Amino acid sequence: MVKNKTKKLSSNEIFDDLYISMNNSIEKRKNILSSIKNSLIMQDEYEKIFQIKSNKDSIISEIKKEMNALNSDYQKLKKLLPNIRNVLSYTEKELEELDNEIGVLKSEIKIDNEKINQRENLSNSIIKGNLKSKGKNKIIKKGLEKPVKKPVQKKEKLKVEKKLTKIERIKNNLKVIESKLNSL
Amino acid sequence: MEKKREIFIRLKEISEIINLLEEIKKKEDILRDLFSQYDSLNLKEDKIFDNWSYYLEDILQKLDQVTL
Numbered sequence: 001m002v003k004n005k006t007k008k009l010s011s012n013e014i015f016d017d018l019y020i021s022m023n024n025s026i027e028k029r030k031n032i033l034s035s036i037k038n039s040l041i042m043q044d045e046y047e048k049i050f051q052i053k054s055n056k057d058s059i060i061s062e063i064k065k066e067m068n069a070l071n072s073d074y075q076k077l078k079k080l081l082p083n084i085r086n087v088l089s090y091t092e093k094e095l096e097e098l099d100n101e102i103g104v105l106k107s108e109i110k111i112d113n114e115k116i117n118q119r120e121n122l123s124n125s126i127i128k129g130n131l132k133s134k135g136k137n138k139i140i141k142k143g144l145e146k147p148v149k150k151p152v153q154k155k156e157k158l159k160v161e162k163k164l165t166k167i168e169r170i171k172n173n174l175k176v177i178e179s180k181l182n183s184l
Numbered sequence: 185m186e187k188k189r190e191i192f193i194r195l196k197e198i199s200e201i202i203n204l205l206e207e208i209k210k211k212e213d214i215l216r217d218l219f220s221q222y223d224s225l226n227l228k229e230d231k232i233f234d235n236w237s238y239y240l241e242d243i244l245q246k247l248d249q250v251t252l
Contacts, residue, residue, distance in 0.1 A: 031246035038239040045232045
């Protein structure tokens with residue numbers, strides 16, 4: 001004969017614990033498990049973010065090194081290439097000055113040319129006047145030559161006088177021209 | 185008529201200048217690659233943070249649904 005060793009619960013012990021039934025237990029389990037899954041995914045991505053930040057720091061350090069090297073190369077280039085700013089500004093200024101000087105010179109040239117033309121006209125007019133006076137002397141010489149030898153002497157004298165008179169005439173003409181130029 | 189005046193600038197040591205320019209070009213290409221890599225990493229980081237926000241919202245919704 002087997003003895004029942006199981007104990008029988010008292011009535012008080014039966015009524016101490018409360019048991020409540022769960023509605024939709026399967027969905028609740030699913031929700032809990034999915035939330036746990038999402039949290040695990042987030043932890044995984046949190047580690048990825050750390051890796052990304054470390055990669056970014058390494059890239060930044062490389063960029064800094066490359067930038068420093070580039071700056072040194074640019075400075076070398078600046079030293080090798082000429083300084084264009086000052087050169088261009090100076091050349092522009094020089095060009096402007098030259099243009100101004102050229103304009104002044106052109107105007108001066110015009111004035112000088114006019115003066116030269118006036119002088120030439122005056123000299124031509126004066127020379128024409130002297131030539132006319134020379135013709136009269138020649139007529140006088142012919143008349144004097146026929147009767148007496150004296151006109152030879154007179155010619156010589158006249159020639160000598162002509163030489164003097166020519167020089168004097170030139171001097172007088174120059175004086176007239178200078179006076180007219182000064183008046184202009 | 186105004187004549188156009190041409191300005192000439194003399195360059196010395198052209199070979200060195202050319203070598204320098206080639207090196208500068210290479211370094212600029214390297215820098216571009218590095219910046220592109222940096223931009224891609226930034227985009228990844230931004231995506232991860234956006235996903236985090238979605239995950240957190242999902243967790244909160246599901247935990248709210250879990251009611252006894």
